[in-house]
Amino acid sequence: xxxxxxxxxxxxxxxxxxxxxxxxxxxxxxxxxxxxxxxxxxxxxxxxxxxxxxxxxxxxxxxxxxxxxxxxxxxxxxxxxxxxxxxxxxxxxxxxxxxxxxxxxxxxxxxxxxxxxxxxxxxxxxxxxxxxxxxxxxxxxxxxxxxxxxxxxxxxxxxxxxxxxxxx
Numbered sequence: 001x002x003x004x005x006x007x008x009x010x011x012x013x014x015x016x017x018x019x020x021x022x023x024x025x026x027x028x029x030x031x032x033x034x035x036x037x038x039x040x041x042x043x044x045x046x047x048x049x050x051x052x053x054x055x056x057x058x059x060x061x062x063x064x065x066x067x068x069x070x071x072x073x074x075x076x077x078x079x080x081x082x083x084x085x086x087x088x089x090x091x092x093x094x095x096x097x098x099x100x101x102x103x104x105x106x107x108x109x110x111x112x113x114x115x116x117x118x119x120x121x122x123x124x125x126x127x128x129x130x131x132x133x134x135x136x137x138x139x140x141x142x143x144x145x146x147x148x149x150x151x152x153x154x155x156x157x158x159x160x161x162x163x164x165x166x167x168x
Contacts, residue, residue: 035145040152041159043071048148058136060144064151065127069093071155072119075166076102089127093119105161115157122150 035052037045047067051059069088073079076096079087087095096103097116105115126147137143159166 035148040148041155044068044148044152044155052144055141057140057144061126061147064144064147065123068151068154069123069127071166072096072103072158075158075162089123090120093123103158103162103165105157115154118150119154122147122154126150 037049037052044064044067048060048063051057051063069092073087073092076092079092079095079102081087081091094116095101097112097119098104099109099112101116104112106112155166
């Protein structure tokens, strides 16, 4: 009987080992992947990485838009409105990303208009919402990562099309 009990204990221990391994594997599969800084514009990443590392997702989107707007303003030579006031937000993007603008993007008119609209959309849709209040939403991580992607895309394209003004 002792031999049977020992055999039973060894089988239970082995089964527990398999169950522990399965639980560990499921945890690995269900864990959210880490956000890698190498996937984004390096300057943008430097600006938001502390918020990302500390999982302060509600701050990432506004920080990304602020960074993009600041970089674009600087790269465009700090353009001003007709009254000499600082150009920001939608008017900034509309002016510098338009056809013939300081940072116009795209090889065809429709591409240039698309990039301009994307820049305006980033500051209007995302910037206005996230700079004027903290969003509380269930998908805040996914949202923040999406905003990082759009922000990085715009910066990367400007650096590609205007390397003299916006060095990598």
